[in-house]
Amino acid sequence: AVLCAVVAGEKKFIKLPKRVEGWHWAILAACVIAVALAVKMLLDRRAGPRSRLKILHVSSEMQDKEEIPQRKTIESVIGEKLPRRLHADEKRQLVISMLKAASFQMYNQETGQPVGNPEDYIREGLQFGQLSGGQKHLIYVLRCFASRPQVLLCDELLGGLDAFRQPRVLHMLQRLKTEAAVAVLYISTELHQIRLAADSLGFLSGGRVCELGPTMDVLDFPKHPATKDYVGQYRSLPGCQKIGGKLAEAYTGLANDENLAGPWLPPAE
DSSP states (O other), rough: OHHHHHEEEEEOSSSSOOOOHHHHHHHHHHHHHHHHHHHHHHHHHHHHOOOOOOEEEEETOOOHHHHHHHSSBBHHHHHHOOOTTTHHHHHHHHHHHHHTTTTOOOTTTTOOOOEEHHHHHHHTBGGGGGGGHHHHHHHHHHHHHHHOOOOEEEESSSTTTTHHHHHHHHHHHHHHHHHOOOEEEEEOOOOHHHHHHHHEEEEETTEEEEEEEEHHHHHHHSSHHHHHHHHHHHTTTTTTTSHHHHHHHHHTTTOTTTTTTEEEEEOOO
C-alpha cells in the first residue's frame, strides 16, 4: 500500500526512469516482498502467540486407561498430569484433595468395611493395579481432571461408578466448567445425568441432530417425534418418571460438602 501511494500519487516522491529495465522490476518485487513480510511480522506480534486448544476425551471405555502401568501409584497416575511448575508437596496435597472430593475409598474385601483414607493411600504408595474396576475408572477420571483441558469430551463419563460417587464427579465437573472455564461436551443416554451436567441439549436421531435447545426445555417439552419417543420411554422406566431422580437428590444434598468446595481444583499451566 505504501509503495502504491508513492508511485501512483499525484506528487512524485521518487523519479521513475524513462525506461524500466528488468533489474528495476526485481528491486520493486524485492521491496514489495520485504514490506509484506514486515507487515506480517507486525500483525503476528500484535496477535500474540498462537495456541492450540487442549482437548481431552474421557470415557469408561478408553483404551489408555488400560495402558496405565499397574504398579504405578495412584499419586503418580494423577499427579503427573498436574502442572510441572508445582513442587512435589503441592502436587501431593492436590492429589489428596481430589481423592477426598471424589470420595475415593478402599474397602476390606472380606467384610466390605471402609479401610484407610486418602492420606494413608498416598503415604503407603497404593498402586493402580490394587484397585477394582470402578476404583480404576474414578482414578482415571481424576487424572483427566488434573490435566485441566480447555475442552473435555465426556462419553458416558460415569460408567462403572457407583451411585455414591456419580453425583460427586458431576459436582467436580460443574466446578471445572464454572471456575476453570472448561468447555464440556457430555455424551450419554442417561437423561438423569444430562439434566444435571448439560446447559444445552442436542438429541441425535439417525446420526443427525433433530432437536437442540436448553436442557430443561428439551426434556420437559420435547418437540421432535424422535425426542418425544425417547423421553417418553425413559420416563416409563422404574424411578425415571421424574428426570433427575435419586441422582438429582444426591447431587443437591452435596451442595455444602466441604471436600467438594475444597482446594482440589488443578491450577492452570
